[in-house]
Amino acid sequence: MARLLGVSLLVAGLGCVLLVVPSESAADDVSALLAFKKAIFEDPLAKLSDWNSKDENPCGWTGVGCSPFDNRVVTLELTNSSLKGFLALEIESLSSLQKLILDHNTLMGPIPKGIGKLRNLIMLNLSTNQLDGPIPIEIGEMPKISKIDLRANRLDGAIPPEIGNLTSLTELQLSNNSLTGTIPGSNDSSMVSTNSDGQIGLCRLTQLTDMDLSYNYLVGDVPTCFTQIRRLSLVGNCFENNDTTNRPDNQCENSQRGNESSRVDGNQQKSFQQPLWLLILEVITAISLLTVLTLCTIAGLRRCKARSSRNSGTWTRAISWKENTVISIDDDLLANVPKISRQELAEACEDFSNIIGSTHDTVVYKGTMKDGSEIAVVSLSASVHYWTSYVELYFQKEASGRNGKIES
Numbered sequence: 001m002a003r004l005l006g007v008s009l010l011v012a013g014l015g016c017v018l019l020v021v022p023s024e025s026a027a028d029d030v031s032a033l034l035a036f037k038k039a040i041f042e043d044p045l046a047k048l049s050d051w052n053s054k055d056e057n058p059c060g061w062t063g064v065g066c067s068p069f070d071n072r073v074v075t076l077e078l079t080n081s082s083l084k085g086f087l088a089l090e091i092e093s094l095s096s097l098q099k100l101i102l103d104h105n106t107l108m109g110p111i112p113k114g115i116g117k118l119r120n121l122i123m124l125n126l127s128t129n130q131l132d133g134p135i136p137i138e139i140g141e142m143p144k145i146s147k148i149d150l151r152a153n154r155l156d157g158a159i160p161p162e163i164g165n166l167t168s169l170t171e172l173q174l175s176n177n178s179l180t181g182t183i184p185g186s187n188d189s190s191m192v193s194t195n196s197d198g199q200i201g202l203c204r205l206t207q208l209t210d211m212d213l214s215y216n217y218l219v220g221d222v223p224t225c226f227t228q229i230r231r232l233s234l235v236g237n238c239f240e241n242n243d244t245t246n247r248p249d250n251q252c253e254n255s256q257r258g259n260e261s262s263r264v265d266g267n268q269q270k271s272f273q274q275p276l277w278l279l280i281l282e283v284i285t286a287i288s289l290l291t292v293l294t295l296c297t298i299a300g301l302r303r304c305k306a307r308s309s310r311n312s313g314t315w316t317r318a319i320s321w322k323e324n325t326v327i328s329i330d331d332d333l334l335a336n337v338p339k340i341s342r343q344e345l346a347e348a349c350e351d352f353s354n355i356i357g358s359t360h361d362t363v364v365y366k367g368t369m370k371d372g373s374e375i376a377v378v379s380l381s382a383s384v385h386y387w388t389s390y391v392e393l394y395f396q397k398e399a400s401g402r403n404g405k406i407e408s
């Protein structure tokens, strides 16, 4: 109710802004930045504390820079700021953005495809985070981009040949990820068609002076055009040449010789590379969280309270989420996810007596289900403040995405 009121106040507020400031897009910047803030669930240095939803002008906010001509946001720079969270899809609305610099944080999840809508972007620096999934092919739609730095993340899949469209690119840093497949433009790459000047893939990047593809799992050969690049590093890959700078053979066994099939969905590749126990742990985390949340939503507060009175504090805390947050459940997404009731979990885990591990905010229990299968249950406590619908949906997506794998 309070939230609804807040939203309508915000809408009313934006309405007023629109009357005063003719540019609708400046208001889009504010809502995009607020969405960015919402997707960050840990900000221990309080960098975003002055990002106030009542402000109609974000230009004074920490890390935000505006154009003096039209007050549009042109830079978002929060280097090394201990931010933990996701990259909100809404950043695609920052249509005047020229610099997006968020390196040395703990950003997780995928790079949003909408990044390709940032047609004015000149510099993209997301290095040293924990971003995963493939590099979106939409990255090839930013005509002005000059520097891309995605090094030291967990990106997988192939290097999209669309990067070859970025003719203004001078620097490309992709080292220390888990990229696979061939380099677009190499003899082995699947691209056969050439453009007018006969160059393909990354060989079309005539402005490129700095490129680092080191410490990935790239295969095939190195395009001959790379001899033109002034600063180039390719060490720690799985190239065809028997070069000593390659990874040792045993690290390369899993990286197939790339062809068309190397361009598969990043999610699929990731789940093959992850150890099974980690996968199961993640699924169980998601399922147990979901179970608690779903139970609380469906069964209602009173019943939850009655049940939890017999149980440990961890679960009691979970119930308070219901009191304070709106929980969004995506039914379609979860259609195939088995739901284990908390009671079933409690029985399987002998009332959560069998603790097999813990970190400062999680406890892992071992249990045996009625059908004999062994499970690990992760109980995770998060402050209500950090448990946003964004995080919620992320866990739901993880659970639904991996469900098929634990059953097999």
Ligand SMILES: *[C@@H]1O[C@H](CO)[C@@H](O)[C@H](O)[C@H]1NC(C)=O
Pocket (backbone or CB within 6 Å): 080, 104
């Ligand atoms: C990040 O900030 C911390 C403390 O503020 C500092 O010690 C560290 O050197 C910084 N790291 C980088 C890469 O700038």
Ligand SMILES: *[C@@H]1O[C@H](CO)[C@@H](O)[C@H](O)[C@H]1NC(C)=O
Pocket (backbone or CB within 6 Å): 079, 103, 125, 127, 147, 148, 149, 171, 173
């Ligand atoms: C990205 O940020 C890091 C740390 O601030 C910096 O060392 C690196 O040079 C930046 N990348 C580019 C392409 O400017």
Ligand SMILES: *[C@@H]1O[C@H](CO)[C@@H](O)[C@H](O)[C@H]1NC(C)=O
Pocket (backbone or CB within 6 Å): 140, 161, 162, 163, 164, 165
């Ligand atoms: C971008 O690159 C892809 C693959 O290299 C190509 O098919 C596409 O036509 C290019 N788009 C533009 C606008 O150049």
Ligand SMILES: *[C@@H]1O[C@H](CO)[C@@H](O)[C@H](O)[C@H]1NC(C)=O
Pocket (backbone or CB within 6 Å): 151, 152, 175, 176, 215
């Ligand atoms: C990349 O990985 C190499 C080898 O593991 C390591 O020496 C280097 O420090 C890493 N670089 C970054 C930027 O993380």
Ligand SMILES: *[C@@H]1O[C@H](CO)[C@@H](O)[C@H](O)[C@H]1NC(C)=O
Pocket (backbone or CB within 6 Å): 187, 221, 222, 223, 224
């Ligand atoms: C790629 O193919 C060309 C022509 O077919 C050949 O001259 C060149 O040596 C090949 N490059 C590599 C690295 O194999």
Ligand SMILES: *[C@@H]1O[C@H](CO)[C@@H](O)[C@H](O)[C@H]1NC(C)=O
Pocket (backbone or CB within 6 Å): 240, 241, 242
């Ligand atoms: C690389 O080494 C393997 C054995 O270690 C050999 O079978 C293969 O022919 C070599 N390839 C080249 C291109 O030298």
Ligand SMILES: *[C@@H]1O[C@H](CO)[C@@H](O)[C@H](O)[C@H]1NC(C)=O
Pocket (backbone or CB within 6 Å): 256, 258, 259, 260, 261
């Ligand atoms: C590409 O990969 C698929 C599946 O791994 C394989 O069947 C096919 O023969 C490969 N094609 C080439 C040209 O290597």
